[in-house]
Amino acid sequence: MPTIQVVAKKAGVSVATVSRVLNNPSVVKEATRLKVERTIEELKYEPSVLGRNLRTAKSRILLALIPSISNPFYTEIINGIENAAIEQGYNILLCETGSDPKREKIYFNLLRSRLADGIISMDPTVDRAKLLELADKYPVVQCSEYDEGGNISYVSINNELAAYHAVRYLIKIGHTKIALLNSHNKFLYARERRQGFEKALNESNLAVNPDWIYNTDDLGFEHGQLAMRQLLTLPEKPTAVFAVSDILAIGALKEININGLHVPNDMAIIGFDKISFSNMTHPTLTTISQPGYKMGFTSAKMLINKIKGIPVDSIILDHELVIRDST
CATH class of the missing domain: 3.40.50.2300 (Response regulator)
Known part of the structure; x- marks a missing residue:
């Protein structure tokens, strides 16, 4: 497999320039960026995700906590979270807590140990005190159910x-x-x-x-x-x-x-x-x-902004009464 040094040599640029094209292309002149991208495609170069994560101390993983994967309410929310995450270069790990404090602790520890970058909690049974404590040090967002009077940013409806x-x-x-x-x-x-x-x-x-x-x-x-x-x-x-x-x-x-x-x-x-x-x-x-997809998409973007150190506000989205045959 070609290395980043091989790409840099063939493109006639420095290793740092190749790195910038991969991680922050907007700061590279367009002509240089296009030349490096063509070289990457020609050599079929694939950067090491593990190496990048070790250098940046970022996992690029978001945890999505739900009480039960069988509840269809969460389907559209998860779709929204995943699409927003992928759009920003992140992946999600779906975590079914089963309302079990032991499982919840495992997922919280993934964030503490930097194996994940942030948590989106959709679990109404989550331990509020522990979640608030976690949110003091790490990026946490709540989706749908939220903490009344707490300091955790959330996306929900009225x-x-x-x-x-x-x-x-x-x-x-x-x-x-x-x-x-x-x-x-x-x-x-x-x-x-x-x-x-x-x-x-x-x-x-x-x-x-x-x-x-x-x-x-x-x-x-x-x-x-x-x-x-x-x-x-x-x-x-x-x-x-x-x-x-x-x-x-x-x-x-x-x-x-x-x-x-x-x-x-x-x-x-x-x-x-x-x-x-x-x-x-x-x-x-x-x-x-409930606008499930939008709730998920918005909560993921909010969490990624938190990870980047960008301040975020809680958001209340609109609901709609859908009238069908049962009334």
């Missing part, structure tokens, strides 16, 4: 406003008996979405019925089904449901169908996230769309 818009729509089309399928209150997004739910009801002078609020520790499909099963046993049943995730909503939809009821005539449903499956259900699911 969860309270999104939930408010969803429930206001249900009220607008005539529903006064609305249930909430929610996650655990220890999660910020769950608290914010409940606040939006209650705000919409209060503005329309509708009571918040505690019997119609179901909290679950897990966003699994089966938990949405169990929640709807419980709601259908109540003497007074709701006529509409707002679920804080599409997965919960799809589980609830299945249970409604099993019981021979019709959506939306007997029960309307709105989900949250606009995962790909939400357009494959019968009927198709009305949902709050």
Whole structure:
């Protein structure tokens, strides 16, 4: 394999000039840059990534922390992170924490030992204190779920406003008996979405019925089904449901169908996230769309700026109510 010295000799330039063409081409005159690039292509020279990383003390790797790889909500976010990373010469390592502190510690140590340059955390179960401590010394960004009142930059949406818009729509089309399928209150997004739910009801002078609020520790499909099963046993049943995730909503939809009821005539449903499956259900699911790809792309660019020492601000992106057949 040709070396950088061979490239420099054939191109008639110094080794330092070849290095600049590879790492910072904008500082090299165009004619020189083109000559070096042609020589690199002709010789099929491939620079040593390991050698470059050792010289710069950079791994060019970003860690993306998620609680579960099986949750389709993260798919578009990860696509956005990866595309932004590759565009800037980085790669990503997808880290499934499984809400396990031991696994989380392993990934944090990769950053401490400089085997990674930064972390994007999408895990709502992450140890907040340890993440804040890590962010004091290393580049860290949060995506979707974030630390309320913390000092970690984040990319998210206004969860309270999104939930408010969803429930206001249900009220607008005539529903006064609305249930909430929610996650655990220890999660910020769950608290914010409940606040939006209650705000919409209060503005329309509708009571918040505690019997119609179901909290679950897990966003699994089966938990949405169990929640709807419980709601259908109540003497007074709701006529509409707002679920804080599409997965919960799809589980609830299945249970409604099993019981021979019709959506939306007997029960309307709105989900949250606009995962790909939400357009494959019968009927198709009305949902709050989070801009997953943009969230991922923005969070990766934000993290890379942090790595470069460029100050960044947290960003709240827009959401959208996507109206389909379930309402």
